[in-house]
Amino acid sequence: MSARRCGTTTALALLVGAVLAGTAACAPGATSGPPTSTAPIAGLDQAAYARQDAERKGTFSGDPAKPYLQFLPGETVRGAGFALNRPGKVCFSNASLSNVWRQTGWLTMYQQFVALRDAGRLAALEVRDAQDSENTQVADIDYLIKEGNCDGYIVAPATVDATKDAIERACATGKPVIVFDRGTTATCVTSFVHSIGGYAWGIDASTFIASKLRSGQRVVALRTASGVDVFEQRWAAAQKIFRDAGITVTDHITGADPAKIKNAMADELAKGKIDAVWTDLGDQAVPAVEAFQDAGQPIPPINGEDNMAYLRAWKKHGFEGFAAVYSCFQWRTALLGLDSLLHGTDIPKDWVLPQVPITAETRDQVLAANTAMPDVHSARFGGEDLPGFPQVWIERKMP
Known part of the structure; x- marks a missing residue:
């Protein structure tokens, strides 16, 4: 596994593919920037980035009712x-x-x-x-x-x-x-x-966050692990999009540990206003939301994933949200x-x-279809027609 280098010199794996792996140590709070820097983002595969960006808008073959059998020609x-x-x-x-x-x-x-x-x-x-x-x-x-x-x-x-x-x-x-x-x-x-891949995920989530901010505003990025291709690609896309938008980013590697996430957020809130939070894994979003509540601060835009805990928190607290999907x-x-x-x-x-991401327009439909599912469930699991549905996914007893 590659060692992490702080800030915009993060080492990036180049292949597609999510999910948890061991974390590498680095002092938290590395800031990418200045926002107007034109220095290359180390390891960013521009061709793969462009390909996945195009594939986000591509036409998939197969029955849309069976997305698990769809494919790009x-x-x-x-x-x-x-x-x-x-x-x-x-x-x-x-x-x-x-x-x-x-x-x-x-x-x-x-x-x-x-x-x-x-x-x-x-x-x-x-x-x-x-x-x-x-x-x-x-x-x-x-x-x-x-x-x-x-x-x-x-x-x-x-x-x-x-x-x-x-x-x-x-x-x-x-x-x-x-x-x-x-x-x-x-x-x-x-x-x-x-x-499609980590770049596509990162483009979706980062474009949403950037659309809610203006140049000069500040994002805290919560990263799960270095050296894992899907996470590194998500982070590379975020760095590119935020830099192009003139947005300052401070990143923390947390291992998706709720205690570490809350500590990182408390440290950043003590420094001043946080205009948005970007996460590379949905598990990080709810502890981030809770950190703002603990501090008595309004919740800014925070992206997550299709896990039910995030979707429910998004609806309950009414912050601006977006669920990227892998x-x-x-x-x-x-x-x-x-x-x-x-x-x-x-x-x-x-x-x-x-x-396909979950947006403010589609969130309630997804929540309604997964009402009985626990908070840890991934809404885009594609198993509604399989034996044992829904009880197997509710009980979550690993075979």
Whole structure:
């Protein structure tokens, strides 16, 4: 994992892919600027930024009622070479279940497996959880290769680099390998399943915040972790958009720890007025809201994600909000993609899924559709037609 460098020289990973990883130490309160600086943002992949910006407005193929099966047109993988004449066994190496987005995604993936198993399409799903350890994940992948009798592999990498060799060993078995969520530097994967990406997320959220401010105003940025591609891309997009708008940004890496978030916000409130708060993960938004309440200060614009706690706080307190989305249904798509290959059906090589933000105009509709769901639920989970809905996602018992 890359070490963090403060301010605008933050080291940036370049591949697409969300979600929690270990944090790197840095003194809080690094300020990017001056706002009018034209110095390059270290590590910003301008081509990837431009591509994802365009993909935000792209036309997706497939049924809009099944966004987990939509895709942007492009190269396909031929399923004929992977087809079985029996139900297959899937082996899944998961980075972790260390945040609520990952937990919602795993519940959705498992219920999709139940549906495929009951339909006689898949026989088994073997899962190993690396608990955010790169070394553990490498050992898990090697174990599955040696002992798992796998017909295909799914990997959600802990980081983009550490599992490269292990993923290449899985590819060398000749079985299909699907990577989703975070990217990988392994180039052999059969298909990469992901929402548009971290730059698109960052553009959506940062454009909203910038639209509420004027040049010279101040934003506090709450960052989850350095060295994780989806977070680094979100932050790179934010730096670019805020710099272009003449907005000053002070960032804190918090690990999404509520206590650290509140401490950071208290420190910044003591320095003066905060005009907006930008977060790179929805889990950070509610503690930020609470910090303003604790200080007896009005709540400025704060972006979040599609987790229900943020959506409910946004409606209850009436601040200006915006929920960027990194579509949780990609967990389901990864399994459906591998199932398709094992049945001889072609799939996209780079499977880009839509990520549609929740705005003030659509928020209440989303809340109404998820009334029974707990605060930790991700509204864009895409599993309403799966077995066990809604009880499985309400009870949240991990399989």
